[in-house]
Amino acid sequence: DQDTRSSFSNYGNAIVWVAAPGEAIVTTYPFGTYAAGWGTSFSAPFVSGAAALLLNKQANTNESQAAAAVAHAMPVGPDMGNGRLDLVQALGSLGPADVPPTGSIDSPSGYVIIFAGQSVFFSGSGTDPDGTVTAYSWSFPGGNPGSSNVATPGNVTYSTPGIFVATLTVTDDAGLNDPSPKTRTVVVLPCALFCNSLQGL
Template identity: 35%
Template sequence: MKRQLGRAGAVTAALGVLAAGTPAFADDPAGLHWSPLSISAAGNCTFPAKDVAATPWALQRVLLDQLWQGGRSTGKDVLVAVIDTGVDDRNPQLQGKVLDGGTLLADKSVNPPQPVQGGARTDPVGHGTKVAGIIAASHRDGVGFVGLAPDARILTIRQNDDAGNGDVDTLAKAVNSAVAKGAQVINISQDVRAAGNSGDFGDGGGLRRAVEAAEAANVVVVAASGNDGQEGATYPAAYPSVLAVGASDRNNERAAFSEYGDFVKVAAPGVDMLSTVPAGGQCVDNGTSFAAPYVAGVAALLRGEHKDWSARQIRARIEQTAQRIQRGPDKYLGWGVVDPVKAVTDTDPPAADPVPDPAVELAGAPIVAQPLGLGETQADRDRRTAAYVLGTGVLLVAALFGGSVVLRDLRRRRAG
């Protein structure tokens, strides 16, 4: 039985508010839904939008010259699949870099369901276009926003829409299709919570097999953790071979809406995220949906620079170099907030898994007792003593001389 794909949160005022956990079929309580798009400045965004000249905060913290290493690591020749609502390549920052990977949507409001018209390079919702921009938007004069891997290409697979017409089966098919079409990184800004306490979502069904096949094909799969703000695994993020991404805020703390749990591998900026929208311009939105492509962009940079690394090694590098205040991972931010520059410039050999940081040794060197001294030698003391004696003698002579003069004057006055 297919699991219906619903949404939580709100996309725009025009689309209306969709309740969390759209009901699925009666015999299958699990509901697949978008990492919810929280209400933000994008709530009133219309397409096209205006160009924004200011550099967004998520890029202000990144030294782009170091990130791109003089053009050596820009995502060139890397194909990133965006399994989403489509990608509108009419936006100038996405023109010439979007490949149509096909449409898997069917309109289920009619019986039998009918294929949704339009290719994957159209995006009536705007969600997929924002995701693609965070990964690979090109530089444009007068615009402060740019993708983390600006020379990467996007393979768009249109698999969902604002009506929840996507499902787990089509998501699995989209992953398989992305691998078959040569994607090296896959971004999935969707999530599903397992039914009951199974913890395995369908006991290793088609979706799990799809992401495991991607891992076997050396493809890095990045997925959003979800926006319910609760603790608990979501899928495909919680599968072992997937890099699960939560959202962080400007203070490198977990965003209040970000799903958390031991399955979260890293976090990335997901609050007030500026990105491309259909037909042109940029808008702001919130969600783990936009934290995941931030990490997918870093993965594209690493794949472009290290073609011989495995998908597992790329995941481990991103996790190991993340910013954290604790030695190892926690359930809120995973291994920490992704550090794009450190990830691509770190010179350590690639590892299969991240390791906790070494413990900090607080004990210092032992203190050796020293005899108390005044900082002078015996010769210094002899010279000081001689000076005292000489000074005392001079004062004594002066006193005697002064006294004799006083006595002489006194006698003269009496004689006179």
């Protein structure tokens, strides 16, 4: 608790990235007891726990970003790398969390009722307040094609009667998905009477 190097600690900026408490660390012991421990085995959990906390705050934080954040430490003198672990500085260095994108199904504007064998025209778009939308993922159960990865798939044909839900999920340049994928319901009616009436024309 004095921010001084332990007598048994490694030191040297070439081998120490960041320091953490390692003396008289109270921890759990067998049979429901507690005891104090010394050494790097008690320092490492502080750093790994800090990395987990960073990931909890920003799910898209990668290993390099977490290491860079941890390096924002409290200086404690020469030969101790970036200094003593400081969660406040580490968390502050991350900046604001990335905001996920939002997708939109522009066509059709609502649910659709068609006869078997007919098509529905699909088009979509996406926005991202702090980046760009880089991927579109459509799913068309019961339709042909059954999926698409472009913003405007165009006509999708439904040959089998039933109720189907088309889904659009957009992804941004940080790898985040729209947390609320957009959907449209397609009701496909049997074609018998409709098709027969067309054949009689």
